[in-house]
Amino acid sequence: MSLYQASVPQLKKMLNNLDKWLDAAVAHATKKSFEPSVLLVARLAPDQYSLTRQIQACCDGAKFTAARLAGKEAPKHPDTETTLDELRARIRSTLEFLDTITEADFADAKGRMIALPFMPGKVLTAADYLNEMALPNFYFHMTTAYAILRHNGVDVGKIAFIGSLNFRDA
Amino acid sequence: MSLYQASVPQLKKMLNNLDKWLDAAVAHATKKSFEPSVLLVARLAPDQYSLTRQIQACCDGAKFTAARLAGKEAPKHPDTETTLDELRARIRSTLEFLDTITEADFADAKGRMIALPFMPGKVLTAADYLNEMALPNFYFHMTTAYAILRHNGVDVGKIAFIGSLNFRDA
Numbered sequence: 001m002s003l004y005q006a007s008v009p010q011l012k013k014m015l016n017n018l019d020k021w022l023d024a025a026v027a028h029a030t031k032k033s034f035e036p037s038v039l040l041v042a043r044l045a046p047d048q049y050s051l052t053r054q055i056q057a058c059c060d061g062a063k064f065t066a067a068r069l070a071g072k073e074a075p076k077h078p079d080t081e082t083t084l085d086e087l088r089a090r091i092r093s094t095l096e097f098l099d100t101i102t103e104a105d106f107a108d109a110k111g112r113m114i115a116l117p118f119m120p121g122k123v124l125t126a127a128d129y130l131n132e133m134a135l136p137n138f139y140f141h142m143t144t145a146y147a148i149l150r151h152n153g154v155d156v157g158k159i160a161f162i163g164s165l166n167f168r169d170a
Numbered sequence: 171m172s173l174y175q176a177s178v179p180q181l182k183k184m185l186n187n188l189d190k191w192l193d194a195a196v197a198h199a200t201k202k203s204f205e206p207s208v209l210l211v212a213r214l215a216p217d218q219y220s221l222t223r224q225i226q227a228c229c230d231g232a233k234f235t236a237a238r239l240a241g242k243e244a245p246k247h248p249d250t251e252t253t254l255d256e257l258r259a260r261i262r263s264t265l266e267f268l269d270t271i272t273e274a275d276f277a278d279a280k281g282r283m284i285a286l287p288f289m290p291g292k293v294l295t296a297a298d299y300l301n302e303m304a305l306p307n308f309y310f311h312m313t314t315a316y317a318i319l320r321h322n323g324v325d326v327g328k329i330a331f332i333g334s335l336n337f338r339d340a
Contacts, residue, residue: 001171001280001297010301044214044321110171115340122337127171131180132335139309140316140331147317151214161310165302167292170285 003069003126004106007134011062012098014142017163018058019091021149021156022084028154036084042148053079054145055087059094061138066098068114068134069126070105173239173296174276177304181232182268184312187333188228189261191319191326192254198324206254212318223249224315225257229264231308236268238284238304239296240275 029036040052049057056079067074075097081087113123116133124133146161199206210222219227226249237244245267251257283293286303294303316331 001173001176001300003171005297006171006176006301010306013302014306044317045323048320113338113340119335119337121340123340124335124337127175128336130171131176132183133332135305136180136184136309136332139306140313140328143310143313144317146310147214147314150218151321153215158310162303162306165289165294166298167289167294168283170283170291170293 002103002106003109003130004103007069007130008066008098008101008106011065011138012095013163014138015058015062015091015095015098017160018055018142018145019088021146021154021160022088024156024160025149025154026084028152032153039149039152039154040082040084040087042152044144044148044151049141049144051145051148052081052087054141054148056081056090057141058138058145059090061134061141063094063097065130065134065138066101068129069109069112070101071108071112072101072105172273172276173279173300174273177239177300178236178268178271178276181235181308182265183333184308185228185232185261185265185268187330188225188312188315189258191316191324191330192258194326194330195319195324196254198322202323209319209322209324210252210254210257212322214314214318214321219311219314221315221318222251222257224311224318226251226260227311228308228315229260231304231311233264233267235300235304235308236271238299239279239282240271241278241282242271242275 025039026036029039041050043050059077063074077090077093081090109126112126114126114129115123146156149156195209196206199209211220213220229247233244247260247263251260279296282296284296284299285293316326319326
């Protein structure tokens with residue numbers, strides 16, 4: 001299994017799933033006659049990230065995973081989004097960056113050592129980074145974003161979380 | 171990257187993390203003078219799984235991922251747990267099963283086609299199963315279990331979610 005296969009296509013699919021959950025959030029707000037932006041400051045615990053920050057973290061997780069494994073510079077996003085439209089633009093911008101990362105960019109990924117800003121002087125192998133840190137962290141923020149929506153009554157389900165699967169005939 | 175490396179060690183680590191979150195849950199309940207079992211029926215939305223069912227789903231996710239990729243039979247667990255002690259025994263039982271799965275059991279994993287009970291007549295490649303279904307589903311239930319605890323004031327943080335990382339000197 002390649003590091004590319006285990007990361008980029010799935011990160012892109014999940015960000016597209018997230019975008020669809022936001023459609024469901026808008027539909028729920030419209031039905032209940034409240035401003036969708038009310039959901040953006042919702043959080044599950046007072047000392048946990050709001051939905052806005054969870055969505056930013058999903059985008060950052062995807063961006064940095066792809067950039068670090070490909071040995072490329074990630075685009076900067078200053079976390080200034082305050083509206084649903086701005087957050088959706090952030091998701092689109094992240095997807096556009098991921099679209100520039102090809103399997104060829106991962107040719108040297110296997111031997112790459114990954115440094116993380118919070119642990120100076122230390123590195124992870126690319127595989128350890130992906131398995132132990134990048135994927136758990138990405139799914140953590142994706143699931144928490146989803147959970148905030150679910151907790152607030154938005155009509156999303158497990159199938160909307162997982163998204164499409166590449167089934168073949170048995 | 172091997173399918174084993176991308177699954178079994180991480181599944182085990184995360185289940186051990188989950189067990190530690192339950193220590194924090196007991197500590198919180200003791201401090202606040204309530205029965206820890208109160209948390210087991212907590213949920214984030216009325217039509218989402220309770221903490222009990224989330225923990226069972228974490229165990230099942232880990233068990234079936236390892237079993238399907240290794241081509242082994244998973245042990246049966248009838249989902250009868252109603253106490254924290256029983257849920258911790260379920261986690262231990264799952265870890266004991268995972269301990270029986272070795273890297274050698276994954277020798278043929280790459281070419282294995284994975285059938286899922288909810289999609290008769292269809293299969294996924296082993297890599298697609300792991301990337302698209304098994305890992306997202308496992309982290310979904312792990313994060314939701316964590317989120318239920320956080321929402322109820324249990325003192326767990328992101329480091330307790332991620333757990334130890336295999337850092338090397340740069």
